[in-house]
Amino acid sequence: MDMNDIREKGMVLLGCGKMGSAMLKGWLDGGLPATSVWVNDPKPSEWLQGLEGLNLNADLPPAPAVVLVAVKPQMMADALPTLKAMGNGSTLFVSVAAGITIATYEDMLGDRTPIVRAMPNTPAAVGRGVTAIIGNGAAGADHADLAEALLSAVGQVVRLESEDQMSAVTAISGCGPAYTFHLIEAMAAAGEANGLAPELALQLARATVAGAGHLAENADEDPGQLRVNVTSPNGVTQAALEVLMNETDGFPPLLERAVEAAIKRDKELGA
Numbered sequence: 001m002d003m004n005d006i007r008e009k010g011m012v013l014l015g016c017g018k019m020g021s022a023m024l025k026g027w028l029d030g031g032l033p034a035t036s037v038w039v040n041d042p043k044p045s046e047w048l049q050g051l052e053g054l055n056l057n058a059d060l061p062p063a064p065a066v067v068l069v070a071v072k073p074q075m076m077a078d079a080l081p082t083l084k085a086m087g088n089g090s091t092l093f094v095s096v097a098a099g100i101t102i103a104t105y106e107d108m109l110g111d112r113t114p115i116v117r118a119m120p121n122t123p124a125a126v127g128r129g130v131t132a133i134i135g136n137g138a139a140g141a142d143h144a145d146l147a148e149a150l151l152s153a154v155g156q157v158v159r160l161e162s163e164d165q166m167s168a169v170t171a172i173s174g175c176g177p178a179y180t181f182h183l184i185e186a187m188a189a190a191g192e193a194n195g196l197a198p199e200l201a202l203q204l205a206r207a208t209v210a211g212a213g214h215l216a217e218n219a220d221e222d223p224g225q226l227r228v229n230v231t232s233p234n235g236v237t238q239a240a241l242e243v244l245m246n247e248t249d250g251f252p253p254l255l256e257r258a259v260e261a262a263i264k265r266d267k268e269l270g271a
């Protein structure tokens with residue numbers, strides 16, 4: 001199964017806020033016709049309302065190829081039962097909700113429902129996302145291939161070995177863009193605190209993070225070596241890294257605490 005199945009049978013987006021819209025933008029940019037997409041969302045954005053051909057809060061096809069579930073975990077119990085009739089059939093349910101386990105979907109939709117749990121991230125909006133996926137027993141190789149085709153249209157896809165890995169994945173790549181945006185904010189603020197105009201500080205910080213990310217992805221050397229390449233012995237970068245790489249109060253223990261907090265919250269949302 002591939003994107004042609006979605007073109008022909010349609011895809012329903014249950015919830016289309018920030019994450020749903022990021023992916024939808026990527027799919028539409030990649031050539032998926034808006035006429036193949038049904039969005040079910042009580043508060044559609046202006047962008048959605050302006051999409052020509054989109055089936056917005058219209059009657060749903062009885063057996064779409066895919067239902068993408070992108071409501072907040074807290075709204076799941078209200079939202080998902082509306083699609084129960086599509087459970088236990090050929091429709092593949094792909095959920096991007098943090099925390100909610102495959103077993104919970106099986107309880108709500110029926111355990112013969114093909115379900116793929118996925119954790120994407122918002123760079124999907126520019127085709128640069130990364131999504132981790134894992135399916136249930138009812139999701140065969142065909143369904144996994146369909147989920148991979150769908151999600152690889154908006155970035156990289158990795159297949160997990162166990163659903164237990166999903167909390168850590170969420171804490172790293174699902175939430176990770178927010179950490180990176182905050183790095184840009186913090187670098188810009190530090191530039192401002194040291195006399196740079198706000199616009200200049202933001203331009204420098206944004207271009208630096210974007211350029212470093214691009215280099216990290218494309219260089220033959222690993223990130224550690226790329227860091228070394230910037231660091232002249234006894235030079236300026238070394239002075240900064242002695243603060244940032246401090247084992248007790250530097251970046252690594254801080255990030256570890258942040259990731260532990262994210263994992264704890266992910267598990268609470270799924271409980």
Ligand SMILES: NC(=O)C1=CN([C@@H]2O[C@H](COP(=O)(O)OP(=O)(O)OC[C@H]3O[C@@H](n4cnc5c(N)ncnc54)[C@H](O)[C@@H]3O)[C@@H](O)[C@H]2O)C=CC1
Nearest residue numbers: 015016017018019040041043070071072073079096097098
């Ligand atoms: N924002 C992100 O970076 C990421 C979000 N996610 C997951 O994506 C899901 C959505 O998150 P966001 O897009 O950030 O939230 P959001 O609040 O922007 O979007 C949720 C959408 O669901 C709609 N909604 C509420 N009740 C509904 C119902 N009964 N039926 C249909 N639609 C309903 C809302 O109107 C809203 O547009 C969450 O489960 C989250 O864990 C996963 C990865 C990354």
Ligand SMILES: O=C(O)[C@@H]1CCC=N1
Nearest residue numbers: 097098170174175176
């Ligand atoms: O903050 C959240 O709960 C979601 C999950 C990953 C990114 N955003």
